[in-house]
Amino acid sequence: MVRDVAVIAFAQMPNVRGETVLNEVEMLMPVIQDARQRAGLDQQQIGFTCSGSTDYLSGQAFSFVSTLDGVGPWPPIQESHVEMDGAWALYEAWVKLQLGDVDTALVYCYGKSAPGPLHEVLSRQLDPYHVAPLWPDAISLAALQARAMLDAGKATEADFAEVVARSRRNALNNPNAQLAWDRHESDLLAEEPLVDPLRKHDCPPITDGASAVILAAGDRARELCDRPSWIRGIDHRIEPMALGLRDLTVSTSTRSAGEKAGVSAGPVDVAELHAPFSPQELILREALGLGDHGNVNPSGGPLAANPVMVAGLTRIGEVAQRIMNGTASRGVAHATSGPCLQQNLVIVLEGDG
C-alpha cells in the first residue's frame, strides 16, 4: 500500500556562475523561506527535513551541518542528509512519509560548483585505485560517451547540436536560467571541439544554485495546496562503477527506474531530464520511451544551469510547478549522479482530474 504524497511547493534561487558574496547558508536561507512560505508552513509544522549536498564542492568537511543553521532546527527537528543530489533527498523524504508518522517534509539542496576545480572534483567519485589516479575530468568522460554514441551510429553531431539549440532557446523563457540564447544549429556545428567530439556548448555551464521542495501526504496536501503534484511513481537504480562494464550508449538503470515508476502508464505532457551533456538527453529519451517528444526540458534543463547536487531536484520542481499551476496534467522528471549517467532516478508526477 503506497501512501499518496505530493509536491506542494517548489522554490529555487536564480542560477549564477559564481556566488562570490554569500556563503552557503546565506545563499540557501531565502530559498528555504520561499518554499515554506509557498506551502504556508513554518519549520515547526514540518515533520521531516532532508537535504542533499556534497562537501567536496565546498572543500570543507561537514559543511552541510553548518548549513542547517539556515533551517532553524530548534526545538530539535527530525533531519537527515544525503551526499547526493537533492532528488535523492526527496526520495528519502518520500520513504519517510510512507511510514505514516509524519505528513509533511522539507527537502532542500545547494551546490556551489564554482569554488573548486569542478571537473577534477568530480573525478574524486571514481574508482580510487584504477581510474581516479588518472584524474579523468568530467568533460573527457562525457566525451567518451559521446564518441561511443557516434561510433554506434545512434546519433550525429547535428543531433547533439539540436539538443543544445533547443535547450538554450527554451531557457530564454526561464528567469532562473544561467545560460540562454537563440543560435542556429549550423552555427553551433561550425565551432571547434572542446574535448572531441564535444563542443563547449554540448557541456553544461558551471553553476552555483539551490532549490527546495515541500512534500505533503494525503489530505494534508489537499489542505495546503489547490492542485498538489502527486507522486505516482518513484524509483532509482545504479549501474557498475567501472565504465568498461556497461554500454555507455544506453541507460539500463534509467530504463528500469522508468518502468518501475510507470512512465508509460499514461500520457507525458512534460519531461525534465537531468542530462548535463547534450548526447545524454538522447540516451535518456530512448531509455524512457520519450522518442522525439516535443516537450523535453522546457526550462532549458542542465544545459541552461547545472548546479551540482541541485539540478536533479530542480528537474522535479520544474515538472511539479507546471502541474501545480495547471499547465500540465502528468509529467516525468529524472535525476542523475555519477559519471556518464551511472545512477538514475525517475519520478512520475500527476495532478488531480
Next chain:
Amino acid sequence: MAEIILPPALEGVELVRSVRTPARMEYTYTAGVATTRFLRGLADGRILGERAPGGKVYVPSRGADPQLGVPTTEQVDLPHTGTLVSFCIVNVAFYGQGMEIPYTSGLILLDGSDLPLMHLIQECPVEAVHIGMRVEAVWVDEADLGPTLESIRYFRPNGEPDAPVAQPGAGVTW
C-alpha cells in the same frame, strides 16, 4: 594477508601491495557577508559578533541564527575577555600541527556572547587549565593584524576569579 595466486603469465612479477595516489585541489573560499565582517573586524583589532532577532549573539557568525533559521541583523563589538567553557589537552602529534605538545585548545565564551569561540590557551601550564577560568585575548603586533583568527595569537588567564559555567543543556526547554 591471503595468498595471491597469479596466472602463469604474471609469475615472477613483483606484487603490488599498496598504491599511493596523492590528491590536491585548490578552492576559493567565500566567507559570506557576516563572516567577512568578522574577519575584517579582526584586521582592525576588534571581535565582531552578530546579534539575531531573538537577542542571541553569535561569534563567529555564519550569518544565520541556528535556532531561528533567520539572518543575523546587528553587529556587536565584543570585549576581548571571556570564560573557558570546555578544553582539550592535545598530547598527540599529527601532520601539519605546528605546535609543541602538549598544548590546550579551548572553547572560550566571550563576555556578552552566546556561542563559544575555539582558540589556543597559553601562558598557563596544561595541568592548571580548568573550566570556568577567566581568559583574555593576546593579539599579534598591530602591523601584523589581518582578516584572520590568527590576529589573536591565543587566550591566556587574566587573573580574575573563576566564573560559573552552565552544564551543556542545563535549563534548556522547548
